[in-house]
Amino acid sequence: MSNLSEAQAWTNDVEHLQQASVPAPAIASVVFEGISKQFAAGEGAPRALHEVNLSIERGKIFGIIGRSGAGKSTLLRLVNRLETPTAGAVHINGRDVVGLNAAELVLLRRRIGMVFQHFNLLSAKTVWENVALPLKIAGLPKPQIRQKVDALLELVGLSDKRDSPPSRLSGGQKQRVGIARALVHDPDILLCDEATSALDPETTHAILALLKDIRRRLGLTIILITHEMAVIREVCDNVAVLEAGQVVETGEVWRVFGDPRHAATRSLLRPLVHDLPEEWSARLRVPELGPVLSPGSIEILLDLRFTGAGEREPELGLLFNRLGALSQKVSLVHSALEPIQGRMQGRLVLAVSFLRSQGLTSPVAALLETARSFADKVEMLGYV
Ligand SMILES: Nc1ncnc2c1ncn2[C@@H]1O[C@H](COP(=O)(O)OP(=O)(O)O)[C@@H](O)[C@H]1O
Ligand SMILES: [Mg+2]
The missing domain is CATH 3.40.50.300 (P-loop containing nucleotide triphosphate hydrolases)
Structure with a gap:
């Protein structure tokens, strides 16, 4: 056989x-x-x-x-x-x-083909010979080897390097040879x-x-x-x-x-994960310490996490509108939302300010509740 x-x-x-x-x-x-x-x-x-x-x-x-x-x-x-x-x-x-x-x-x-970090190519052989070697060892007839190796070099985009030694290739090209060699036995x-x-x-x-x-x-x-x-x-x-x-x-x-x-x-x-921009983290006061007693308005930082588990994309326009209706101003501090496997996920940090005269507890509670109806996890990072 x-x-x-x-x-x-x-x-x-x-x-x-x-x-x-x-x-x-x-x-x-x-x-x-x-x-x-x-x-x-x-x-x-x-x-x-x-x-x-x-x-x-x-x-x-x-x-x-x-x-x-x-x-x-x-x-x-x-x-x-x-x-x-x-x-x-x-x-x-x-x-x-x-x-x-x-x-x-x-x-x-x-x-089972295998690709290595350091490519493991034979330096004394050309690109073409490196890919052909496992087929030679397996005893395949020459015309079949030629056909297979040519097709694989084409697949990995290295047809023009077939006669080069690995030393003349970039790292990416060497890895392409490694991949072609791993595919020789289908x-x-x-x-x-x-x-x-x-x-x-x-x-x-x-x-x-x-x-x-x-x-x-x-x-x-x-x-x-x-x-x-x-x-x-x-x-x-x-x-x-x-x-x-x-x-x-x-x-x-x-x-x-x-x-x-x-x-x-x-x-x-x-x-x-991107941390908070420096100018914000320097000003941030943790919730346990309470707000700095400045006159006028108070600003809080909300950290919204989107896990991608929701059916639809987060409705950011609506989120800003709702938070805006509860406050004086909503501004974007940091945003790292991106689709992974088609699901929008990541983090949004918002600064929301409201008047001190409104008190503290109820505006914060209302803002958190609203944010939680849009994001999967909401945390109040503190006051700025
Ligand atoms: N051939 C070996 N002989 C003895 N210990 C080994 C051998 N290969 C791996 N180990 C040990 O097994 C553990 C897991 O190694 P490894 O699988 O190479 O980890 P990783 O690939 O995640 O860096 C390490 O503690 C390593 O020292
Ligand atoms: Mg390892």
């Missing part, structure tokens, strides 16, 4: 298993079930992963985020069995891959381990756009690990937050961004 028909047999086998169990659209592509990983033996040895349960649906771009050492790479390497779990199962298209023998592993790894799953972490923001954007395009054209499942929330926001459908080897939060990206539950998630999101 040739290598190619073996690979086909493996796929058929998997398809057969799928049909036997759950209908295709409902079945998850990758399922981690009770995964633990300890690198050193013994009771007290540190655990790189602990009781990880995660389902990654077919055709999704699934992000795994966490700080350095959280266990992201270890988790990813379980998918193509570069690591073996200490406990638990990894199901790929319904099949547990933990017990595969050496020959089955070769076939499994062809179904994988079902693409694993990206910090694939954009060595790139500048603009190149990151271009590579993420390429990944989205590849997912759309080839319909594969992409599992992407990163320590940057901006990457998750840009390309992922779903996200899992890994902290000290455990999944602490998971869900659709817009949900997790709109209403982060775990401290680790909030801390990873912090670089994306």
